[in-house]
Structures are given as C-alpha cells and as structure tokens.
Amino acid sequence: MDEIIGTLLSEDVTSPDVAGLRLPEYYRGNVVRREDTSMFEGMDSKAKDPRKSLRVQEVPTPQPGPGEALIAVMASAINYNTVWSSIFEPLPTFGFLERYGRFSEQARRHDLPYHVLGSDLAGVVLRTGPGVNRWRPGDRVVAHCLSVELESPDGHDDTMLDPEQRIWGFETNFGGLAELALVKSNQLMPKPEHLTWEEAASPGLVNSTAYRQLVSRNGAQLKQGDNVLIWGASGGLGSYATQLALAGGANPICVVSSPRKAAICHSLGAEAVIDRSAEDYRFWKDETTQDPKEWKRFGKRIRELTGGEDVDIVFEHPGRETFGASVYVARKGGTVVTCASTSGYVHEFDNRYLWMSLKRIVGSHFANYREAWEANRLVAKGRIHPTLSKVYPLEQAGQAAYEVHANLHQGKVGVLCLAPREGLGVRDHALRARHVDAINRFREQKV
Template identity: 55%
Template sequence: MDSLTEALLEGASPEELERQTLPAEYLAAHLRAEDVGMFGKVEDKDVRKSLHVGNVEMPEIAPDEVVVAVMASSINYNTVWSATFEPVPTFEFLKRYGRQGGYAARHDLPYQVVGSDAAGVVVRVGAGVRRWRPGDHVVVSCVQVDEQEPATHADAMLGAEQRIWGYETNFGGLAHFTVVRASQLLPKPPHLTWEESAANLLTAATSYRMLVGENGARIKQGDVVLIWGATGGLGAFAVQLVKNAGGIAVGVVSSERKAETLRRLGCDVVINRNEIGLGGDDPLTPQRTIELGKRLGRAIRAEVGEDPHVVFDYIGAATFGISVFVVRRGGVVVTCGSSTGYQHQFDNRYLWMNLKRIVGSHAANLHEQAECNRLFRLGHLSPILSEVYPLQDVAEAARLVQTNRHTGKVGVLCLAPEEGLGVTDPELRSKIGEARLNPLRSVSPERVA
C-alpha cells in the first residue's frame, strides 16, 4: 500500500494529503487494445474475458483537472459495451481524442481504464482549479465537456466536444485513482456511504434529464409514465422521480421476482411483460408490435383508466415500436441507451397522425446533475444499490449486468476496505432510515447459469 492510500484510510488532514506523493502506478480495471477483435463472431461476448485488473501508470494532470482517490464505483451498461468492443471499440474514441494533441494525447494508450461513476476524496488539484481542494468528499459526473465551446454554456450535452468519461475517455472510475476535470465534481451526499454515493450519479441524472428537466419530458402532477425495465439502474430512479413529481408510475419488468422488487419501490402499477406476451424469442414484426401495444394499453387502462402521457424507454429495439404505439395522443416517448439494439422500428402513422413526440436524451448537464444530487442530499432520492463487489471481482460484477441478472445498481469497492464507510452526517441517515435508504439491498440478484 502506498503512503497516500495509507494516509487516506487513516483519515489524514487536507494538509497531510497535499504533502503525500502520488503513486507512480495504481490498480485499475482496464481493457487492452490487443484484445479488440477477440470475440469475432462469438455469440456470447463474455466480459470476464476482456476486463483485466492490474496496475497502470498515473497520468500527469492538466491545470483544470483533479486526482480523486476512488473509494467506490459502480457498473454501468457502457462498461459492458466497452468490454465487448461494441458497437465500436472504444479505443477508436481514444485515438480520435488523442489526435487533438496536448493533454488529450494522454488518453490514446494501449489500455483503457473504464468506469463512469465514482465517489471518493480529492487528493490533488491542477493549477487552474478554484472550487476544490484535497480532502473534499466528492462524486464524479460522467460528462466531460469543453468549457471553451459556446454550446456548452447553453446546454453542455449539445457540445461537440462532450464526452462520457471512462467510456469515450481514459482514466475511468473503476480504479483506485481517477483523473477528471474539476467541472465533473459535485459534493458527496454526507449521509450516504461511499458505495451508495458511487452508484447514483450517471443513471439518476440521466433519468432526471429524461423526465424532469426542461430538456426532457417535463413531467407534472398526475402524469401517467410508463417505465420499461423499471428495476434497472435507470428505471428504478425513474420510478422515484415520477413519484416525487406526483405522477403515476407504471413499471414493466421481466419476472415476478422483479415485480415484487418494484412494488417495494412504491410503483403504482406493476406489469410483468411475460403476462402480456412480450417475452421469448418470437420476432417483433409490425403486426405483433401493434398486438402487444394493444395488450399493454389495455392493461394500463384497466389500472389507471387512461393511456400514458410519457414512455421512458432505454431498452431500445425490443420495446420502441410498442412505446410509440402505446403513448397517448400528444404524448412523449423519451429515449436513451438502447440496451437491446439501436435499430428502432415503429409505424410512423401512430406518431405523426397522433401528434406524438420522440425526445432523444443523453446523460445530463452539470446543472441537471447538481439538481439531481441535491435530491439525494435532501433524502428525496434513495440509492438503488443491490450488491457490492470488490475491485478484483469487477469482471463478475460486469457480467451480472451484461446478463441482466441484477436489480438496481451493482457497486464496486475500490479503495474503501469495507462497506458502510464515508458517512459524515449520521443524524440525517438515522432520520431517513436504513430501509428507505437501501430498498434493494435485501434483494439478491437472479443468478442463473
């Protein structure tokens, strides 16, 4: 263990942290450029074969960057995409970024440290950093932007130089240390543990932008919101946001076990997709899409008496045509991600003749993330962590997400030696209560062969 890590774990002061030397290397989950193409035409691209854990070099930091000692991180689906080298190898992103020269050239390496969530302690700041100092407890935004780009000052997600850290950049969060821009930092909610804090920002803020913010569906009291994959990392936060806004949450899940989990989250209407025939390997033809849409519409109207105002769809190819069909006249389908495929097919008559809208959404700008983070700090949003792995077992954690055997978010302990650390406001934690803070922790993943 290096002296900086020892000082961190012993609760060293900010001054002591500044005196410590950054280690020349650190432990990180990473991919290797030499492995690109390893899966060929293999049907099961098992991420346990491509994700490695080992030492990598500590990069030099730019004036607007900080080094964060990562106490905990979590698995997002973009790590699965990275580790399967699909839809394109992320090394292509790094090469393109590196061609800018300067500090960007550091990112073009024969390895990529992955991971787009982190909670930890600032241990070093660049010469141009004003708002942060060593010792600060932070969570890390997944969005890296260019503040010199005009579009960034309107909506950072519209900037051409916007990138997702740990996916389109190097030095991600599934590691003992990470290098990020100061503009990616937000204060850690003081009543949450490291692992609880590290599992929220990417998915919760994405759901916030999709549903609440002015760039998304802008839900209001009484809105009926259909949420596909409602116990997943995005869906479980969507349920909470709809409930907070006074809406009616209609969640769709793939099993009765997940349906029970969804009820524990307070979802108003729970639909098992298998009960409406949306399961198995039957091809989703245009005719079947309409048939399934009618079944789903009837099921929703039987419970709430009307069609959904908004459909929250990150599933993609397997659901999108149904989403466009089932949303009410003048309604909104808000979409991101597409975990089942990017090629969406739908009958455009049901879109244009019924004045429906499709809103594409991607991550969240820093203001939206700050507003979302505030909801955690107030106790109005709860983590959806279901299981925590050590960094050495990160490949198993990613495999759990790849095979959809998880609920909520899967956390990863990095420098934190055990769960339960990092709480600096125990009074608020006690006031909120463990059951409300961890509604999914007693739910074990659905482990299958």
Template identity: 55%
Template sequence: MTTLSETVLSGGTPEEIERADVPREYLAAHLDAADTDMFRGMRDKDVRKSLRVGRVPTPELAPDEVLVAVMASSINYNTVWSAMFEPIPTFRFLKQFARQGGWAARHDQPYHVLGSDASGVIVRKGSGVRRWNIGDHVVVHPVQVDDQEPATHDDAMLGQEQRAWGFETNFGALAEYSVVRASQLLPKPAHLTWEEAASNPLCAGTAYRMLVGDHGARLKQGDVVLVWGAAGGLGGYAVQFARNGGAVPVGVVGSPEKAEAVRRLGCDIVIERSEIELDGDPSDDPAQVIAIGKKLGTIIRERTGRDPNIVFEHVGRATFGISLFVASRGGTVITCGSSTGYQHVYDNRYLWMRLKRVIGSHAANLQEQSECGQLIGSGRIVSTMSQVFPLSETGEAARLVQKNGHIGKVAVLCQAPSAGLGVTDQRLRDEIGAERLAPLVDVGGTQ
C-alpha cells in the same frame, strides 16, 4: 497499500494527504487494445474475459483536473458495451480525443480504464482548480465537456466535444485513482456510504434530465409514466422521479423478484413481461408488436384510467415499437439508449397521426446533475444499489449486468476496504433511515 491510500483511509488532514506521495501506478479495471478482436464471430461476448484488473501508470494532471482517490464506483451499461468492443472498440474514442493534442494526447493508451460513476476524495488538484480542495469528499458527474465551446454554455450536452467520462475518455472510475475535470465535481451526499453515493450519478442524472429537466419530457403532476426495465439502474430512478413529482409510475419488469424491488421504490403499478407475452425481440413482426401493445395499453388503462403520457424508453429495438404504440395521443416517448439494439422498427402512423413526440436524451448537464444531487442529498431520491463487489471482481459485476441478472445498480468497492463507510452526517442518515436509503440491498444480495 500506498502511503497516500493509508492517509486517505485513516482520515488524514489535507496537509497530510498532500505530503503523501502519489504512486507511480495504480490498480484499475481496464481493457487491452490487443484484445479488440477477441470476440469476433462469438455469440456470447463474455466481458469477464476482456475486463482485466491490473496496474496502470498514473497520468500527470492537467491544470483543470483533480486526482480522486476512488472509494467506490458502479457498473453501467457503457462498461458492458466497452468490454464487448461494441458497437466499436472504445480505443477509437481515445484516439479521436487524443488528436486534439496537448493534455488530450494522454488518453491514447494501449489500455482503457473504464467506469463512469465514482465517489471519493480529492488527493491532488491542478493549478487552475479554484472551487475544490484536497481532502474534499466528492461524487463525479459522468460527462466531460469543453468549456471553451459556445454550445456548452447553452446546454453542455449539445457541445461537440461532450464526452462520457470513462467510456469516451481514459482514466475512468473503476480504479483506485481517477483523473477528473473540476467541472465534473459535486459534493458527496454526507449521509450516504461511499458505495451508495457512487451508484447514483450516471443513472440518476440521466433519468432526471429525461423526466424532470427542461430538455426532457417535462413531467407534471398526474402524468402516467410507463417505465421499461423499472428494476434496472435507470428505471429505478425513473420510478422515483415520477412518484416524487406527483406522476403515476407504471413499471415493466421481468420477474416477481424485480416486481417486489420496484414496489419498494414506490411503484404501485407493476406489470411483468409475461402478462403481455413479451419474450425476446418482437420487432421484426409488426402484427406481434401491435398485439403486445394492445395488451399493455389495456392493462395500463384498467389500472390508471388512461394511456401513458410519457414512455421512459432505454431498452431499444425490442420495445421501441410498443412504446410508440402505447403512448397517449400527443404523448412523449423519451429515449436515452438501446440495450437490445439500435435499429428501431415502428409503425410511423402512430407517431404522425396521433401527434406523438420522440425526444432523444443523453446523460445530463452539470446543473441538472446538481439539482438531482440536491434531491438525493435531502433523501427524497434514494440509491438503487442492490449488490456490492470488490474491484478485483469487476468482471463478475459487469457480467451480471450484461446478462440482466441484476436489480438496480451494482456497486464496486475500489479503495474503500468494506461496505458501509464514508458517512459524515450520521444524524441525517438516522433521521431518514438506513433501510430507506438502500431499499434494494436485501433483494439483490451482496458479495
């Protein structure tokens, strides 16, 4: 452990942190550019084989950046895609970014440090950073934008230079240290542990924009919201936002264990995939898609009295046609991903003749992330973390997500020596209740 790490972990003052030397190298979960063809022709692209945990050089900071000592991170599906080198190797993103020149050129390296969620402590800041100081406890908004681009000032997600941090940029979160733009920083909720806080940003912010924000489905009280993969990282937050906003969440899950997890998050109506005979990808058989849709629609009407106003879609090819079929007349399907495949097949009659809408959504802008963080900070939205792995076992954590063997979010301890650390407002934590703040931990287990 370096002197800087020791100083941070011992609760050193900002002055003591600043006096401690930044190490020339740090431990990080990363990909190697030489491995990009390693899975060619293979069916099982086991991410444990491509994700390396080793030392990489510490980059120099740009004026608008900070260096964060990462206490904890979490696994998102973009890390799985990266480690599978699909749909393209992410080294192409780094080269594209580097073509801007200047500070962007640093990102084109023969290694790619992954990770888009982080909680930690600022240990250095660039000369242009104004609102943040060394020693601040922060979480990281997982979107990097260009503040000199006009579209960014309308909605940051519309900017051409908007990038997913730790996926389309280097020096991400699954590491002892990470490079972060000041425009990505938000205060860490003081009542949460490092790993609870790190599990929230990407999935919670994405779900917030999809359901609550002005750019999404504009959820309102009384809406029926169908949530696919309700026990996953995104789905677990979608259930909470729907319930918190006075809507009726209907969760679809793959097992009784996952059904129990979703009920703990406040979803009273839970449908297992076996009830609608959904096994695998039915999208190549239009008749089967409609048959499954009819079964699902019947169950939802029996339990809620009507069709879903909003379908929260991120599964992709295997469910998209069903989603479009079951959405109510004039209803909305909002999609942010395609974990089962990007090429969606659906019957367009159910879109145009029943006046439905499809909305594409991607991550969140900083204002939406801040609003989401306020709900988390008040205890109204809670972490969906179920398991915690050490940084050395990042490959195992990512493999669990790759195989859909997880519930909620899978956290990774980076510099935090153990789980349960980082709480600076114990009174609020006690008031809300620790069991309420991480309701899925004993469902998913810990490592």
C-alpha cells in the same frame, strides 16, 4: 497506496495531510486492451463475456493538468457503457480515445493501448491541477461523467450540446473502476454525507440521466399527475426514474421481468406494475416482424392500471425490442423519451401512430452540468435514494459487468476500489437514520 488508504480513512484528516501524501507511480485499474478487441468476433452479443475482457492491470499514474483533479477512488459502480466497452460493442472504444487524443496535447494522454473504464466514483481529491479553485486535496466528492471543452458557443446554453462532449470513462481514459481516476474538476460534486462510499458512487450516471430524461426542460418535463411508463423499472436506470416520478407527483407504470423485481417497485411506492414475463408480451413475431396485436394488448393492460388513461410519457431505453410498443401506447400528444438501446440500436415503429397522434420522440443523453448537480442535490437531501443491490471488490468488476450484461442484477452493482470494506464513509448519521430502510431497499445483504 496503503499510506493513502490509511490517511483517507482517518476521521481527523486535514487537507495538508492529503496534499502531503506521496503519489504512487502506478495504480490498479480495470482495463480493456486494444489487442483484445477481436476476441469476441462472430459471437452473438449475449454470449460475449465481460469477465474475459475486463482485466485488472497496473497502469502509470497520470498527473492532473490545467482544470483537472486526481481522485483517490473509494468506490465505483457498473453502468451499461462499461458492458458495451467490455464486449467491444457497438465498436471498440479505442476509436474514441484516438479521436480525443487528436484534440489537444493534454488530451493525447488518453490515447493508450489500454482503456481504464468506469463512469462513476465516490472518493477524495488527492491533487488538483493549475486553475482549479473550488476543490482542494481532502475534499470528499462524487463525479458526474460529462466531459466537455466549452470552446464552442454551442454548449453554453446546454453543456451536452458541446461539440466536444464526451462521457468520462467511456469516451475518455482514466475512469472510475480503479484505485485512482483523472477527471475535469468541473465534474466534481459534494459527496452525500449520509451515504457510504459504495452507496454514494452508485447514483451518479443513472440518476442524472433519468433526471434529464424525465424532469428537465431538455427531456419530458414531467409534471404532477402524469402517467409514466418505465421500462426496466427496477434496474439501474429505471429505479431512479421510478423514484423521480413518485417524487414529482406522477404515476409510474413499472415494467419488470420477475415477481421479485415487481416487489421492489411496489416497495418504492409504485402501485401499477406489469411483469412482462408473467404476462408473456411478445412484441416481435420473429427477427423482422413486429406484432401490433401485442402492442394493443399491452396498451389495454396499461389502461386497466391507470383507470382508462394512456401514458403521457414513455421512459425508453431498451430500444429495438420495445420501441414499436412504446410509440403505440403513448397518449395522443404524448412523449417517448429515449436514452439508450440495450436490446438493439435499429428501432422500428409504425409512424402512423406518431404523426397522426402528434406524439414526440425526444433523444436524451446523460445530463448537463446543472442537471447533474440538481440530481445529486436530491440524493444529498435524502429525497432520492441509492438503489445499490450488490458490491464486488475491484478484482471482480468483470463479474459485476457480466451480471449487468446478463440482466441478473437489480438496481445498481457497486465496486469497492480503495475502501477496504463496505459501510465506510458516513458522516451525517442523523440523516442516514431517517432513511436507512430506503437506502437498503435493494440490498441482497443489508449492511
């Protein structure tokens, strides 16, 4: 592995140099183990600790099959699906691997007693399998996490509708929180060359998800002048939604949980920010009863910030805690678009505010191939910036996942894999110089 790292860090490395590297028989990856799936039984979700279940383990190196690529992972990042996997909620991911393993002989390799997690990466192509033409060893890449088969016509208009659609590193094995990763070659996209490895690894999943959710015809179809309510607006997902809203000429109303997070949203350019903790919104009276008076108080506060207008779009991902309020505050004919349920999957709302006001609820999940490329293109052009706040070494990915689970983070939390330190991997220094302050906006310690 040292030989691989040394070669990849060289500025004059060539494709034949990388193709000639010897592959190790084993590599280190962050895994959850099938034998541990009952370790948190009976515990409240908030008490489950990813540091106890997410372990660094040496695992055999997979060989790329047809249409696949083996990547040397320089850096990765934590997403909420890694948190779910590490606490075995809503169920252990080994059921996903078993089902995928039944799909084909090639997929059977994924059904293992360990699961290498991670749905983001920035790195270098080491090997490609038969039938891969676009990419070659030495290419510097990032990966989106959409894994599809496309043998059904259902996915050919929107690849997210493929019956065999899966999220790489969550519903498949060999993910990005590791020294090596196995991906389908059509997951690969060019690395934005003004970013470091850790910066380039952080936007993939969340930026693409936010792009489909807000901008795409498959989501809310954001337009200039829209008022957009964004929950968790300084978090991993919301920070990209805020940037996309601003870039598209919309007016984000950012909901956060602390003055520090409010300050970040203001630094992004958002003018309307609600600190829900300071204003003490309590949408639930108890575990079973919501409080419509709090919905109304929240709606009134939004109108104070928008000049009397209700929101056109609600960018939803907390789920149970906020969904009733989200449906209520959307304007007549407005859209609530949801991509997750980090506070609970069972949503409750007063349907009168939906049907009588002709509102829409749109389900959105990751992004199709085209949407992922468009989202990455905005990053590569310096229009959307990483929201990286902290970086951990590979050995401390469990701590990184813990901070995301406990909402102690802001923006994205990165993980160094083969990159020996932060700050490496930049080639377009001129573009970086133009945007360096925006790139470092979320950093606790600027590099």
